[in-house]
Amino acid sequence: MAQELGRPFIDMDSRIEERRGQSIKEIFASCGQAAFRRWEKEEAARCGIEQGAVIATGGGVVLDAGNVQALKANGYLVFLDRLPKAIMDNSSITERPLLAAGQESLAQLALERRPLYLATADEVLPVAANFKDSLNPLLALAQGATCRGFAVIGDPIGHSLSPLLHRAVFKALNIDIPYNALRIPQGYLKEFIRGVRGGVLQGFTVTIPHKREILPFLDEVRGGAALCGAVNTVMRDKGRLIGYNTDMEGLLLALKRQGYSYAGQNVLILGAGGAAAGVAYKAGASGARVTVLARRAGQAAALSPNFGELNSENLSRESPKADILINATPLGMKDFGADFPDLSFLANLPAGALVCDLVYNPAATSLLKEAARLGLAVMNGMEMLIWQAILAEQIFVGLDKFDFAYEIMQKAISK
Ligand code: NAP
Numbered sequence: 368m369a370q371e372l373g374r375p376f377i378d379m380d381s382r383i384e385e386r387r388g389q390s391i392k393e394i395f396a397s398c399g400q401a402a403f404r405r406w407e408k409e410e411a412a413r414c415g416i417e418q419g420a421v422i423a424t425g426g427g428v429v430l431d432a433g434n435v436q437a438l439k440a441n442g443y444l445v446f447l448d449r450l451p452k453a454i455m456d457n458s459s460i461t462e463r464p465l466l467a468a469g470q471e472s473l474a475q476l477a478l479e480r481r482p483l484y485l486a487t488a489d490e491v492l493p494v495a496a497n498f499k500d501s502l503n504p505l506l507a508l509a510q511g512a513t514c515r516g517f518a519v520i521g522d523p524i525g526h527s528l529s530p531l532l533h534r535a536v537f538k539a540l541n542i543d544i545p546y547n548a549l550r551i552p553q554g555y556l557k558e559f560i561r562g563v564r565g566g567v568l569q570g571f572t573v574t575i576p577h578k579r580e581i582l583p584f585l586d587e588v589r590g591g592a593a594l595c596g597a598v599n600t601v602m603r604d605k606g607r608l609i610g611y612n613t614d615m616e617g618l619l620l621a622l623k624r625q626g627y628s629y630a631g632q633n634v635l636i637l638g639a640g641g642a643a644a645g646v647a648y649k650a651g652a653s654g655a656r657v658t659v660l661a662r663r664a665g666q667a668a669a670l671s672p673n674f675g676e677l678n679s680e681n682l683s684r685e686s687p688k689a690d691i692l693i694n695a696t697p698l699g700m701k702d703f704g705a706d707f708p709d710l711s712f713l714a715n716l717p718a719g720a721l722v723c724d725l726v727y728n729p730a731a732t733s734l735l736k737e738a739a740r741l742g743l744a745v746m747n748g749m750e751m752l753i754w755q756a757i758l759a760e761q762i763f764v765g766l767d768k769f770d771f772a773y774e775i776m777q778k779a780i781s782k
Pocket residue numbers: 574575576577578579614617638639640641642643661662663666677694695696697698700705725726727748749751752753755
C-alpha cells in the first residue's frame with residue numbers, strides 16, 4: 368500500500384523492537400506486557416505526528432484510548448478484517464506472545480478486541496483471499512483524500528502523458544501546483560470520490576475506463592458532457608464536483624489543424640466507450656454521418672442510429688464508405704495487451720480517407736502503420752491529447768494562452 372501510494376512505511380512493532388534491541392517476544396518475557404504497552408504508547412504518540420506515512424500497528428494498540436486518539440488526530444484508522452483461520456495460517460503470527468497458545472488465545476483476543484476495532488476504525492476493510500485486491504478500495508479512497516492540486520485518474524495509467532503536459536504548462540506559467548497520475552481500477556470510483564470530497568484535490572482529468580461511469584458520482588455535468596454522457600474533466604467548485612468533456616472539442620481542433628472537418632463526411636468510429644461517446648456526438652452535431660461499431664452492439668446503438676458489432680464482416684462492409692475512420696478502442700495501446708486481430712479492412716477504405724487513432728502511446732500503432740503502408744492519411748491521438756489538455760486547463764486555471772500552451776506541450780513531448 369505504501370509502495371503504491373509512494374509514501375513511507377512504518378511498522379510500529381518493528382520500531383519498538385529496534386529501540387529496545389529485543390524482539391516483542393523477548394520484551395514480553397523479560398519486561399512484561401505492561402512495559403510493552405508503555406513503549407507502545409510512546410511509539411503511538413510519535414507515529415501520530417508523522418506526515419503522510421502508512422503505519423502498521425500491533426492489534427493491541429486500540430486497548431488504550433489515548434493511542435487511538437493520537438493516531439486519529441492526524442490520520443485515518445483502518446481495520447483489516449480477517450477471518451481468525453486466515454490469521455492463524457500466517458505462520459509468523461504464533462511468534463506473537465499473546466497468540467502462542469494458538470487458536471484458543473486468538474478466539475479470546477478476537478472476542479475482547481473486535482468490538483473495539485469496529486468502534487474505533489474510520490474504515491473496516493474485509494480482507495479477501497488475494498490481499499492485494501482487498502487494498503484497492505482503500506487505495507482509491509486514500510488517493511482521493513490525500514492528493515493535492517490536480518491529477519489524471521484511470522487504469523492503466525502508466526502510459527499517460529497528461530502529467531507531463533500539464534506540469535510543463537504550469538511550470539511555464541509559474542503555477543506551483545502538483546499534477547499526479549492516480550491508478551484507480553474499474554469499480555473503485557465510489558471510494559475515490561468519497562476521498563476527494565473530504566480531501567483537497569482541486570480537479571482531475573478522467574481516462575479509460577471511467578469516463579462514463581463517473582457521471583453518477585458528480586454534482587453537475589455541463590455542456591457536451593451531459594449530452595454525450597461522458598466526462599473527461601472534473602473541477603471542484605465551492606465544494607461541488609462539476610463534470611465537463613474536452614475530448615470532443617479536442618479532437619475537432621486537432622482535425623481542423625490538419626485541414627479536416629466533419630461536415631458532410633462519413634465518419635466510422637470503432638468502440639463505444641467514453642471517448643467514442645464524445646467524438647460521435649460532436650461529429651454528428653457538426654454534420655457528419657456517423658457509424659459506430661463496437662464489440663457490444665448495444666453500446667454502439669446508444670451513440671448512433673447506424674451501428675453494428677465490431678467484427679471483420681461489418682468492418683469490411685462499412686470501410687468503403689468511410690472518409691474518416693476513428694479508433695476509439697484501446698486496441699494497440701501500450702500496456703493494454705490486445706491489438707486488432709486483422710487489419711485487412713483498411714484496404715477497403717477510399718484512397719483519400721483519414722485513419723485516426725485516439726491512442727497516442729505508441730505514436731505509431733499497428734493500425735496506423737498498416738494504414739500508412741497502404742498510402743492512407745494517418746493521425747495519432749497526440750494532437751487530440753494536447754488540445755483536450757489545453758481545454759481542461761482553461762477550466763482548471765483559466766488558461767487563455769492557447770498557442771503558448773500548445774508550444775509548451777509540443778516541446779515537452781518531443782524531449
Ligand atoms: P472506455 O470508455 O473504456 O471505452 C473503450 C471502448 O473500447 C469500449 O467500447 C470497449 O468495449 C472497447 N474495447 C475495449 N477492449 C476491447 C477489445 N479488446 N476489443 C474490442 N473493443 C474493445 O475507454 P475510452 O476512455 O473511451 O478510451 C478509449 C481509447 O481512446 C483509449 O486507448 C484511450 O487512451 C484513448 N483516448 C485518447 C484520447 C486522446 O486525447 N488522444 C482521449 C480519450 C481517449 P466494451 O464497452 O465492450 O468494453
